Amino acid sequence: MAMTRWLVAVSVVGVALGIVTPPASAAPGKKLEAYGYVVLAPGSSDGSSGPLQALARVVIAAPSEPCPKLSPGHRPMTPRTNPNPTTFAVTVCEAVYPIGESLHVDGLGITLPKVSSKQPEKIIVVGDTGCLNNSDQDCKTEWPFPALAKAAASLHPDLVIHLGDYNYRGTPRTVNGQQVYNGCAVTSYVRQNPENDPGSTSWDRWENWRDDFFRAAAPLLEEAPWVFTRGNHELCSQAGPGYFFFLDPHSTLLGQDPALYQCPAQVNGSAPFPNLTFVAPYALPFDKGLSLVVMDSANACDNPTPVTNALAIYTAQFAGLPDLIQGQYAWLATHRPIWGVRVNQPSVDCAASSGTCLNAVLQEAIRASLGELPPAVTLPLAGHMHLFEAVNFDSVGRPPQLVIGTGGVALAGTSVSDFTADNLARALRSPDTRVLIYCNNNFVDSPAFRTKLPSASLNLSTWVALHDYGYRNVYELAPILDPATSRIAFEGTSLSLQP
Ligand SMILES: [Fe+2]
Numbered sequence: 001m002a003m004t005r006w007l008v009a010v011s012v013v014g015v016a017l018g019i020v021t022p023p024a025s026a027a028p029g030k031k032l033e034a035y036g037y038v039v040l041a042p043g044s045s046d047g048s049s050g051p052l053q054a055l056a057r058v059v060i061a062a063p064s065e066p067c068p069k070l071s072p073g074h075r076p077m078t079p080r081t082n083p084n085p086t087t088f089a090v091t092v093c094e095a096v097y098p099i100g101e102s103l104h105v106d107g108l109g110i111t112l113p114k115v116s117s118k119q120p121e122k123i124i125v126v127g128d129t130g131c132l133n134n135s136d137q138d139c140k141t142e143w144p145f146p147a148l149a150k151a152a153a154s155l156h157p158d159l160v161i162h163l164g165d166y167n168y169r170g171t172p173r174t175v176n177g178q179q180v181y182n183g184c185a186v187t188s189y190v191r192q193n194p195e196n197d198p199g200s201t202s203w204d205r206w207e208n209w210r211d212d213f214f215r216a217a218a219p220l221l222e223e224a225p226w227v228f229t230r231g232n233h234e235l236c237s238q239a240g241p242g243y244f245f246f247l248d249p250h251s252t253l254l255g256q257d258p259a260l261y262q263c264p265a266q267v268n269g270s271a272p273f274p275n276l277t278f279v280a281p282y283a284l285p286f287d288k289g290l291s292l293v294v295m296d297s298a299n300a301c302d303n304p305t306p307v308t309n310a311l312a313i314y315t316a317q318f319a320g321l322p323d324l325i326q327g328q329y330a331w332l333a334t335h336r337p338i339w340g341v342r343v344n345q346p347s348v349d350c351a352a353s354s355g356t357c358l359n360a361v362l363q364e365a366i367r368a369s370l371g372e373l374p375p376a377v378t379l380p381l382a383g384h385m386h387l388f389e390a391v392n393f394d395s396v397g398r399p400p401q402l403v404i405g406t407g408g409v410a411l412a413g414t415s416v417s418d419f420t421a422d423n424l425a426r427a428l429r430s431p432d433t434r435v436l437i438y439c440n441n442n443f444v445d446s447p448a449f450r451t452k453l454p455s456a457s458l459n460l461s462t463w464v465a466l467h468d469y470g471y472r473n474v475y476e477l478a479p480i481l482d483p484a485t486s487r488i489a490f491e492g493t494s495l496s497l498q499p
Contacts, residue, residue, distance in 0.1 A: 033061035037225075041254060046256070054098075055254075056096075061090050068108055077095040099116065149217050159225060164234065167209055172202070180192055181237040181275070189268060191236070191237040192204065204241045208242075273307070278310075283330070293331065302358050304361065314362060321374050375397075388405075437462050
């Protein structure tokens with residue numbers, strides 16, 4: 001397949017500002033936050049496949065604002081249905097967006113990107129971009145997503161794929177001491193969005209979406225169209241209401257049934273159904289070659305104990321994939337990895353320890369449906385695990401899996417707060433300084449450089465952080481070295497391990 005495609009998965013640290021501009025209806029001197037973006041959508045009325053369509057969305061951080069128009073042409077936008085005006089004191093407007101044109105949003109200073117139906121050449125893939133904002137993670141100094149979005153925007157991509165989990169700070173694991181439903185079997189459903197208390201402090205709310213996604217993503221939102229997948233943090237028990245309001249690509253403007261793309265009213269204390277929403281897979285067909293298939297795996301428990309009906313639902317979804325794929329080949333974007341490995345050992349027996357190999361439900365659904373993924377699927381993309389991992393297989397029927405879940409969490413052992421302009425200028429002196437990045441996975445036979453899982457190495461994040469600060473003479477080195485015989489002189493002191 002003669003084509004060049006850039007697949008960029010990065011993780012850096014820094015700060016990006018939200019867009020603060022006056023909306024069309026703002027009184028003189030009044031300023032409101034607003035964010036504009038373009039979502040790629042399946043154009044069929046059943047929401048499953050092509051033709052490729054795009055939707056312009058504008059979020060205005062004020063309730064009941066008149067929708068702006070898109071120009072040239074002063075094309076109208078219409079409001080999306082607000083799932084809870086009490087906690088989402090915002091206006092979300094949308095319009096079908098033309099292919100091949102760049103429009104701006106009247107009065108808001110927002111320019112939306114041009115969308116092409118041609119196969120994208122440069123693609124940014126991110127996942128798990130939220131920030132915990134607790135004792136485990138300081139969102140001011142230890143959150144890579146703002147700088148990641150800024151750096152990614154500077155690469156001028158054709159497409160951004162987000163693999164889900166946008167909202168960590170607004171999705172606690174427990175509410176009132178009870179574990180919130182997370183996709184696995186429970187006899188008593190617990191949700192953070194009580195149906196009879198729309199003002200509850202635990203309810204999914206705009207402020208968390210704003211702080212965990214929109215302000216950080218702002219530079220990248222206007223740079224390219226986006227494809228959004230739903231993570232487990234966007235389950236209906238958690239930030240699902242906001243996900244369907246802001247990001248889900250289906251719309252009544254495309255003739256699609258809104259009942260399929262929203263969270264039902266939540267009822268506590270009994271079986272998970274009917275509290276859940278399973279969005280059917282859909283395909284985005286580009287002009288030739290690639291069909292990008294998006295699968296909602298939010299309800300696919302990581303261990304073999306899904307909720308009742310989930311395995312049957314996912315089995316039927318995999319069985320239907322061949323009918324969705326219209327191009328020569330497909331990528332499958334879904335939040336939970338079909339094949340992700342947790343541990344750093346030479347050999348892993350997934351059958352003996354299913355918890356180390358995600359995802360039990362998706363794997364079983366493939367076995368029960370087609371036996372393997374459709375041959376046209378050449379690359380499954382997923383997040384969920386907070387690492388970068390590439391998994392290859394000897395057997396046929398399993399294309400290489402990429403796991404890209406490094407967008408929001410602080411990686412173990414990083415001192416990301418050390419990456420400041422002053423510190424780098426002091427250490428490197430000039431933007432032209434040649435920087436060669438080695439990481440632990442570049443060394444063998446050294447107690448000083450314990451072997452690390454390549455996916456846990458800091459090469460990627462270091463490269464991107466340096467690039468973002470203007471250092472472009474940076475190289476990530478490939479060879480595996482023995483420090484005892486390498487021609488590179490390493491600084492430091494040898495230490496003996498204590499018995
Ligand atoms: Fe996740």
